[in-house]
Amino acid sequence: MQFTKLRLSGFKSFVDNTELLVEPGMTGVVGPNGCGKSNLVEALRWAMGETSAKKMRGEDMDDVIFGGTATRPARNICEVTLVLDNASKTAPPPFNDFDELEVTRRLERGSGSDYRINGKLVRARDVQILFADNASGASSPALVSQGRVGALINAKPGDRRQLLEEAAGISGLHARKHEAELR
Numbered sequence: 001m002q003f004t005k006l007r008l009s010g011f012k013s014f015v016d017n018t019e020l021l022v023e024p025g026m027t028g029v030v031g032p033n034g035c036g037k038s039n040l041v042e043a044l045r046w047a048m049g050e051t052s053a054k055k056m057r058g059e060d061m062d063d064v065i066f067g068g069t070a071t072r073p074a075r076n077i078c079e080v081t082l083v084l085d086n087a088s089k090t091a092p093p094p095f096n097d098f099d100e101l102e103v104t105r106r107l108e109r110g111s112g113s114d115y116r117i118n119g120k121l122v123r124a125r126d127v128q129i130l131f132a133d134n135a136s137g138a139s140s141p142a143l144v145s146q147g148r149v150g151a152l153i154n155a156k157p158g159d160r161r162q163l164l165e166e167a168a169g170i171s172g173l174h175a176r177k178h179e180a181e182l183r
């Protein structure tokens with residue numbers, strides 16, 4: 001699976017519909033302070049199922065919705081879509097047969113999030129499991145926030161093992177095994 005596009009609407013400073021193409025070889029996003037670089041990375045993390053408002057640099061999850069400026073009113077809905085190329089058919093079942101996957105998270109002020117994969121309503125858990133094996137996901141070690149390097153060095157052995165399992169691509173297996181046992 002490969003990220004190919006990120007679409008944002010009403011998410012933080014991205015009030016207007018915005019589409020970012022993630023082309024092969026893209027290595028960075030540059031721009032002046034406050035232009036929204038960190039917001040983009042947060043949108044990626046949010047669409048993959050992040051549930052911590054703190055990790056979104058907010059007090060409440062609704063804080064990710066465009067809060068308005070001196071000239072533009074606040075929004076009540078935000079939506080982020082991640083488009084994934086799955087030509088390699090490496091997405092875990094039941095999504096392995098699709099050539100392309102569109103993962104959408106939508107939030108309405110005061111009424112929580114819903115998630116869709118290719119238009120079909122799914123659980124947050126389904127989205128988290130979709131990403132769990134691909135060194136991606138909301139808590140992926142590939143997304144390094146400030147302070148994270150120090151945290152890895154000081155991590156307890158169990159937490160460090162989890163990071164290694166993610167890197168090795170087996171944490172999704174544990175998550176799916178746990179899901180199967182619950183059914």
Ligand code: ATP
Nearest residue numbers: 012013033034035036037038039063064065066067
């Ligand atoms: P730096 O180079 O300083 O790290 P950056 O490019 O990473 O900057 P961000 O932190 O992504 O910038 O964007 C900060 C901007 O996003 C601020 O102007 C802030 O007001 C705006 N912003 C954050 N949340 C919201 C929101 N909910 N509604 C409107 N604007 C928001």
Ligand code: MG
Nearest residue numbers: 034037038039
């Ligand atoms: Mg930043």
